[in-house]
Amino acid sequence: MLIAPQLSYALLAPILIVLGGALLGVLVEAVMKKGSRAAIQTTIALGTLVLAFAFLWRIHGQTSKTAAVNSVAIDGVGIFIQGTILILSFIAILFIADTDNFAAQASAVPGSEDERAAVQAGKQQTEIFPLTLFAVSGMLLFPVASDLITLFVALEVLSLPLYLMAGLSRRRRLLSQEAALKYFLLGAFSSAFFLFGAAFLYGYSGSMTLDGIASAISANAANDVFLLIGIVFLSVGLLFKIGAVPFHSWTPDVYQGAPTPITGFMAACTKIAAMGATLRIFYVAFSPAEWQWKPIILTIAILTMVVGGVAAIAQRDVKRMLAFSSIAHAGFLLAAVLALNTSGLKGALFYLATYGFTTLGAFGVITLVRDSSGEVTDLNRWVGLGKKSPLTASIFTLFLLSFAGIPLTSGFIAKFSLFTGAYETGNTVVVVVGVLTSAITAFFYLRVVVMLFFTDPKSDSVTVVIPSIMTRIAIAVCAIVTIVLGVAPSLLLNTAQTFATFIR
Secondary structure, eight states: OOOOOOOOHHHHHHHHHHHHHHHHHHHHHHHSOHHHHHHHHHHHHHHHHHHHHHHHHHHTTSOSEEETTTTEEEOHHHHHHHHHHHHHHHHHHHHHTOGGGBOSOTTSOTTSHHHHHHHHTTOOOTTHHHHHHHHHHHHHHGGGBOBHHHHHHHHHHHHHHHHHHTTOBSSSHHHHHHHHHHHHHHHHHHHHHHHHHHHHHHHHHSOSBHHHHHHHHHTTOSOHHHHHHHHHHHHHHHHHHHTOTTSOTHHHHHHHHSOHHHHHHIIIIIHHHHHHHHHHIIIIISGGGHHHHHHHHHHHHHHHHHHHHHHHHTOOBHHHHHHHHHHHHHHHHHHHHHHOSHHHHHHHHHHHHHHHHHHHHHHHHHTTEEETTEEOOBGGGGTTHHHHOHHHHHHHHHHHHHHHTOTTSHHHHHHHHHHHHHHHTTOHHHHHHHHHHHHHHHHHHHHHHHHHHSSOOOTTOOEEOOOOHHHHHHHHHHHHHHHHHHHOTHHHHHHHHHHOOOOO
């Protein structure tokens, strides 16, 4: 007798609502007139995220439950990360609503007559909204997936829309398309490694669930070589998504070539989702084998921090500088994986939330700095910006100081919490390297501050456009959160402490 699977739709509601909103956006593209699409798509996207968060709020007390035949784990960490992704995605949509950043017609050859005609006709690429929602649905599933098949499905659902979105920049179209192609090809390779690792882990444990793998490791079920190969190859797919060395080569090119609102969305939300999945896999499935994989992750964490920090010094493009900065931050976050304790988990959750707000705000400011040809990311052109637009330069400085971990910003508390968890479990080396790397990163952040405020502007310097009301709200929220969580971190730290639990 066949038994119908128990899916627990109430627990899956946030993911299903976002998927439903994405499908509704596709229908709008098919039936609505072009002139009214942007406003309708923006409303659908924002409304969908608000509704999904409302349902997530309803189930946040129902932690430590499973759904979809035990393939999804609804626990404290999963709900915290899902809530963070929904809030940050809402802010990202406010930036994306400025459709001037996107190609008028993505199918047109760059520089062709078709592209010029599309620009003159005022066409808008509003497909970006349902694509964003599809990516968000994958991001919501990725950190709560508790078996390898669901993990892979979530990985592809969040990745495929991003490959397209990276190539939709309105200006520097060839660079944007090159970024999308590079992201797609390297992403495909990383997905193949993920599948290869999943196959070895299944061969080792006879199970696709994280709990089953952990039980097999504890029982020493099979050849440890298979286990180590599985861990290594599965980790490649995860480390690619968070931009860890040596799987980071796509990051600077994609960050530079993608439309800036999409760069901010990827840098914040994708990293949070991928880090959430990484924490779950290592804390739940691989923790019994920690002495086998810890030396590997320790080496990767140190390399990631050092390479990201040192390489950022030589960058003259602000988006590439922030790309290498994000690589260094990925190394900091790997300290939480090494910690394997509640303190490290709490620090990681707080770090991910604060980093997301700061990152979105920084890339939001970049969209405002332009000349007659459009957005300007050359740092040499930003010289003296603080004298021409003190408010914009001051807000950008706030975000840079938070990235550097300067006291009274959320970044300082985030790094302190993260490194505390690693130190408590004896991972002194990664803490020392992290502190030294933070000093290196502070150098190039402060160098930008000096360029903004203490250098005279050049004759070909840029201007700051007046942002739309949505962009103003988004930047203001990011700046306020960065300050408030630096001055009163307990507002979020206590919540992170409460939610720092996995189903085991």
